[in-house]
Amino acid sequence: MAKKWTAIIEPKHRLIDLKLKEVWQYRDLVWLFVKRDFTTRYKQTVLGPLWFIIQPLLLTVAQTFIFGNIAGLSTDGLPQFLFYMAGNVPWLYFSTCLTSTSNTFTTNAKIFGKIYFPRLTTPISTAISSLINFIIQFAMFVIFTIIYMIMGDNVHITWLALLTPLFVLELAALGMGFGIIISSLTTKYRDLQVLVSFGVLVWMYLSPVIISGSSLSPTVYNLMMLNPVSPVIELMRYAWLGSGTTPFGFWGISWIVTFVVLLIGVILFNKVEKTFMDTV
Amino acid sequence: MIGEIMDEKDIAVKIIDLKKRYRLGVIGGGTLQGDIQSWLARLRGKDDPNSKLGSKAVSSNETFLALDGINLTIRKGERLGIIGHNGAGKSTLLKIFSRVTAPTEGKIYIDGRVSSMLEVGTGFHEELTGRENIYLNGAILGMNRSEVDSKIDQIIEFSECAKFIDTPVKRYSSGMYVKLAFAVAAHLDADILVMDEVLAVGDMKFQQKCLGKMSDVSQEEGKTVLYVSHNMNTIRQLCDRCIVLDHGKLVYDGEVEDAIALYADIRRGDKSSRVDLRDAKRYRSVATMRDLSFTSISFPDKEINEFTDDETVRAVVEIESDIDIPQARLRFGFFDMYDRKIASCVCPDAGAVKKGSNTVQLNISFKGLVSGTYRAEMIAFSSNEFGTVKEHDIITEGFFFDVTAKGSDFEWNALRWGSVRLPDMEKTQF
Secondary structure, eight states: OOOOOSEEEOSOOOSSOOOHHHHHHTHHHHHHHHHHHHHHHTTTOSSTTHHHHHHHHHHHHHHIIIIIIISOOOOTTSOHHHHHHHHHHHHHHHHHHHHHHTTHHHHTHHHHTTOOSOTTHHHHHHHHHHHHHHHHHHHHHHHHHHHHHHTTOSOOOOGGGGGHHHHHHHHHHHHHHHHHHHHHHHTTOTTHHHHHHHHHHHHHHTTTTTSOGGGSOHHHHHHHHHSTHHHHHHHHHHHHHSOSOOOHHHHHHHHHHHHHHHHHHHHHHHHHHHHHHHHO | OOSOOOOGGGEEEEEEEEEEEEEOSOOSOOOHHHHHHHHHHHHTTOOOTTSOOSTTOOOTTOEEEEEEEEEEEEETTOEEEEEOOTTSSHHHHHHHHTTSSOOSEEEEEEOSOEEEESSTTTTOOTTSBHHHHHHHHHHHTTOOHHHHHHHHHHHHHHHTOGGGTTSBGGGSOHHHHHHHHHHHHHTOOOSEEEEESGGGGSOHHHHHHHHHHHHHHHHHHOOEEEEEOSOHHHHHHHOSEEEEEETTEEEEEEOHHHHHHHHHHHHHHHTBSEEEOTTOOBOHHHHSOOSEEEEEEEOTTOSBSEEETTOEEEEEEEEEESSOBSSOEEEEEEEOTTOOEEEEEEESOOOOBOSEEEEEEEEEEOTTBOSEEEEEEEEEEEEOTTOOEEEEEEEEEEEEEEEEOOSOSSOOOHHHHOSBOOOOOOOOOO
16 A cells, blocks of 8 residues: 655656645745844844835935926826836835845855755745835825825826735736746856846836836837836826826736746746755 | 564655765856857857866766665654764755755655754844744744744743843854754654754753753654764764765664764774875865865875874875975864864975975874864965965865874863863962
């Protein structure tokens, strides 16, 4: 009679083995990683969690000055400050998810080399702990929106705002998906890491963070919306400020892209995880 | 014990023909550009522009079997000791077993939850308190929150750190750190405990407590223990079965005492007074390319490397060089059996090294080292007029030797007192 084993360790595993069940068993670990990140990140800093707010605020002020006042780019008739902030907040979350998960293997080499736990818990918890920053920044954005509404500006929150959790989920999944693909490749090719910060910067200009979608020619607009981040940012801005475009079709495509990227990411990640200790 | 037909359901671990192959030479850290260049060159049938030049280059396709076909069956509740010298494959075996890395060939079947402790306090975060770290470490080791909740009082009590449990662990002494980490691992609800020499760091009293605890959990709760150590006394105390690994092969499986005796014999082989160093383990920076190589070291007046601390030993070092060095210098660094580097000796002027074969004769004295077994690393270096050091060859595992200290009427406890005995203090009169 064949015995039922708890685990079998083999050289290779099936290609499509997402190990999600295992990650679920370790959900407490994900939570503790998040807690650890949060309690330790701002220890021994002067301003502490205030940094969450200062960063997007300064960025938005700078953009308002340069792109709004000097360059005079269109902001769909919205207050420039709010327009830029509505782009920055989701973009910052996406780019943080991407960059902070993109070095998962190299930064955790020490602990990964000594003990086994489902490695996917690390990027997942990174994405979740960045969510805390996002929520604070997003709350700040909502407060500013309300202030502008009270001051009688042409701003109104639409029903689409209810879709916000979906927007955030997609940004997290997409950022993490790209991040873990990069982290899997950087175990072998370190120079990809350099590309990340540069790539993210270029990517921002290919997304409707500073440029408003409605100011583009149809061809350029369609090209920009094929970028999976674009429809999310555009829709989210429309949802909360009530002006701009609503590319629902492109949003559907971007969800498909998100699933594919995440799937490829998880497969690559699980493949690298098995032997990266020998190559890192 | 071995070969006996066992009831399948009593088996905790079954290892079948396990192999692990490592590639020697350049691995990882490559750049995409480099790989594409090499690939294009190969495509056009040219020399790889990225291969290292020089006669000492090792082909990057050369491999090394860290584990060479291990077969092993462990029954539930067994306490298995794993011994072997450095590089015998112990750590590789544990790493594969703990799923840190995957095997090249073979399979391991495991029945039960594994908790492995290859290092003390893995995953501890400096800024978190002891209590927070217990939860974090517990979760990393596979416990969920309620399990830790139900055991936290026991863990804190066992760790002897109750007073500091809400202090960040960065303020802990290294001893407290170890105690806390071990306490978490020992209280896990795992069925199989894997330990790699974690006890070597704690103090003696705590070591005894840990060994006692491990032997208790094994006997009372039927947990299986896999334990690697260089410390034969702890193996004797804890284990009821022992295997010896040598060069990736399992050379003995059975009684603890017999295994220890066999291991001592293998070590003696290492202590042969003439050691060929051409294929010795070298430091990464010189592993593939170097301008000078140690080829052998021998102690012509000795059969095996057993020295007393009051003698001066004659050693002959042979060096093969590609360059002329006007003034070569040598350094030997000594490690004790816990892999702690404890001392070095230097030959500030080993004379000129010429292109080709060279022989250097040395006198070495081990005065100050206490009784024990040691490993020596060997470094050849030179320095320029500004005193900057260039290391030509670095052998991490040069030779092994035993030192017997003479003239003492008490036992020296190297683990607690250190491995160097400074000149004795003298009582004087004012």
